[in-house]
Amino acid sequence: MTTGVRRxxxxxxxxxxxxxxxxxxxxxxxxxxVSIDEIASRxxxxxxxxxxxxxxxxxxxxxxxxxxxxxxxxxxEEPQKGPLGxxxxxxxxxxxxxxDEHGPGFAxxxxxxxxxxxxxxxxLIDSVRQAAYDQMLAHMGVADPAPxxxxxxxxSWISLVESTALIWLDGRRVPREELEVQLVQDFAALAxxxxxxxxxxxxxxxxxxxxxxxDGPFTDxxxxxxxxxxx
Amino acid sequence: MTTGVRRxxxxxxxxxxxxxxxxxxxxxxxxxxVSIDEIASRxxxxxxxxxxxxxxxxxxxxxxxxxxxxxxxxxxEEPQKGPLGxxxxxxxxxxxxxxDEHGPGFAxxxxxxxxxxxxxxxxLIDSVRQAAYDQMLAHMGVADPAPxxxxxxxxSWISLVESTALIWLDGRRVPREELEVQLVQDFAALAxxxxxxxxxxxxxxxxxxxxxxxDGPFTDxxxxxxxxxxx
Numbered sequence: 001m002t003t004g005v006r007r008x009x010x011x012x013x014x015x016x017x018x019x020x021x022x023x024x025x026x027x028x029x030x031x032x033x034v035s036i037d038e039i040a041s042r043x044x045x046x047x048x049x050x051x052x053x054x055x056x057x058x059x060x061x062x063x064x065x066x067x068x069x070x071x072x073x074x075x076x077e078e079p080q081k082g083p084l085g086x087x088x089x090x091x092x093x094x095x096x097x098x099x100d101e102h103g104p105g106f107a108x109x110x111x112x113x114x115x116x117x118x119x120x121x122x123x124l125i126d127s128v129r130q131a132a133y134d135q136m137l138a139h140m141g142v143a144d145p146a147p148x149x150x151x152x153x154x155x156s157w158i159s160l161v162e163s164t165a166l167i168w169l170d171g172r173r174v175p176r177e178e179l180e181v182q183l184v185q186d187f188a189a190l191a192x193x194x195x196x197x198x199x200x201x202x203x204x205x206x207x208x209x210x211x212x213x214x215d216g217p218f219t220d221x222x223x224x225x226x227x228x229x230x231x
Numbered sequence: 232m233t234t235g236v237r238r239x240x241x242x243x244x245x246x247x248x249x250x251x252x253x254x255x256x257x258x259x260x261x262x263x264x265v266s267i268d269e270i271a272s273r274x275x276x277x278x279x280x281x282x283x284x285x286x287x288x289x290x291x292x293x294x295x296x297x298x299x300x301x302x303x304x305x306x307x308e309e310p311q312k313g314p315l316g317x318x319x320x321x322x323x324x325x326x327x328x329x330x331d332e333h334g335p336g337f338a339x340x341x342x343x344x345x346x347x348x349x350x351x352x353x354x355l356i357d358s359v360r361q362a363a364y365d366q367m368l369a370h371m372g373v374a375d376p377a378p379x380x381x382x383x384x385x386x387s388w389i390s391l392v393e394s395t396a397l398i399w400l401d402g403r404r405v406p407r408e409e410l411e412v413q414l415v416q417d418f419a420a421l422a423x424x425x426x427x428x429x430x431x432x433x434x435x436x437x438x439x440x441x442x443x444x445x446d447g448p449f450t451d452x453x454x455x456x457x458x459x460x461x462x
Contacts, residue, residue: 111353122342148404156395160421163390164383173379182424189420190391193413196455224427 015053015063018043022064026105031061062120065109069124072098073131080139084208085184085216087139092161092180099165100176107169110162132158140208149201153194157187185221246284246294249274253295257336262292293351296340300355303329304362311370315439316415316447318370323392323411330396331407338400341393363389371439380432384425388418416452 009017021042025034036057040047054060075094078087099106109125136154137146146154161183168179188209195202212218240248252273256265267288271278285291306325309318330337340356367385368377377385392414399410419440426433443449 148402152395152398152405152410155398156391159394160387160391164387167383167386171379174383178428179383182428185424185427186421189424190417192456193416193420193452196416196452197409197413221424221427225423 011053014045018050018053018060019064019067022060023068023102023105026064026108027102028104030104030108032108036060062124064105065121065124068102068105069128073128076132076135078135078139083212083216084139085188085212085218088184088187089180089217091135092183093177095161096165096168096176096180099169103169107166110166129155129158140204142204147198147200149194149198150204153187153191153201157190160186160190181217181220184217188218188221242284245276249281249284249291250295250298253291254299254333254336257295257339258333259335261335261339263339267291293355295336296352296355299333299336300359304359307363307366309366309370314443314447315370316419316443316449319415319418320411320448322366323414324408326392327396327399327407327411330400334400338397341397360386360389371435373435378429378431380425380429381435384418384422384432388421391417391421412448412451415448419449419452 018039021039022031022034025038025042036050037047039060040050043050050060054063072095075098076091078091080087109121133151133154134144136158137144140150140154142150145151164179164183168174168176191201191205195205209218249270252270253262253265256269256273267281268278270291271281274281281291285294303326306329307322309322311318340352364382364385365375367389368375371381371385373381376382395410395414399405399407422432422436426436440449
């Protein structure tokens with residue numbers, strides 16, 4: 001949004017405006033393809049002035065990433081009540097909203113590339129993963145540190161969610177609503193595979209699934225698998 | 232291995248030696264923590280001479296990565312005969328051998344960091360993922376391009392394998408043999424979840440699982456899950 005009107009902004013207000021402009025551009029093209037000139041022009045200020053607020057493209061990129069990371073982490077927050085399957089389903093919907101809104105920026109970030117891969121960037125991505133992990137443990141009623149096999153299931157499922165979103169972005173050939181449900185069911189499936197050789201995990205899973213309603217994603221999966229096996 | 236004896240090597244021989252020394256060091260410490268001085272000293276040559284063969288640390292790093300990538304891709308090669316579960320089980324064993332041998336180097340590469348994230352590095356990682364994907368399709372008897380939902384299952388499972396290996400490396404708190412079987416079973420579980428809403432995938436899966444022996448990983452999973460559900 002070029003403002004047209006040149007008015008005096010405070011430092012923090014201007015920084016926030018530039019971050020907003022950057023995120024808006026990154027949502028349609030990879031950050032590598034967006035120049036400081038373009039950001040300056042969209043913000044209605046000169047290129048040197050952008051450098052006054054951010055010493056380089058990387059620092060603006062990192063600030064934009066920080067805001068996006070906070071936004072993403074906030075979407076994992078979900079009240080701890082009701083069936084687990086429905087909670088995860090709502091979180092997945094908000095996660096795919098985020099991926100949809102940030103498209104190319106999200107893809108560039110997760111795939112790495114010339115403008116990313118800095119220690120600050122990696123630390124930020126890790127902090128979002130950790131926020132997702134902490135939320136999952138809280139929803140399962142498990143204290144940190146979790147048992148090793150449970151930690152592995154939760155963390156590897158989070159990476160499955162990331163990669164599924166990335167593959168979805170590349171062509172969007174499967175409806176996202178379908179993937180949102182599928183990922184919730186994937187969690188149950190991966191947990192079941194691990195629980196099949198871990199009594200502690202099996203007991204935890206039984207407790208969680210015991211509260212599932214007949215129309216939830218876990219029951220839906222069980223019904224579908226039984227019908228699949230019967231054919 | 233410091234040779235002690237200074238003998239004249241050909242250019243290619245020297246380059247291969249330096250790559251070998253680098254990979255050996257990267258297998259115990261992150262590439263960021265390994266200096267050119269150390270590589271030179273191990274190879275029994277001077278630091279300037281290393282730069283004669285590789286213009287900078289990044290170029291040596293990329294050459295080492297290229298050799299490791301070829302090594303890794305070769306471990307996916309598995310004769311297309313016998314039950315699918317047993318084939319995948321053998322591939323997983325060789326994959327964990329690789330992860331075990333290359334420890335910190337593998338972790339640094341997959342997590343990204345100051346020395347990685349270049350376009351060449353990313354392209355190399357993508358080529359290994361693609362080799363794994365091609366092998367999987369071949370073993371399933373599916374032509375490329377695969378149906379969208381099958382592609383998603385296979386590619387997202389490959390990322391699950393990567394992340395599981397990374398989490399395993401961080402403390403090795405679960406025996407790797409257990410994870411090798413679990414990942415094969417995870418593939419079946421993820422495929423089943425997707426097949427539960429895709430008739431084409433269900434038919435393919437039925438054909439693949441129909442050939443499984445009673446002592447294979449897929450039958451093992453089914454038996455365990457049935458016993459889990461019965462309790």
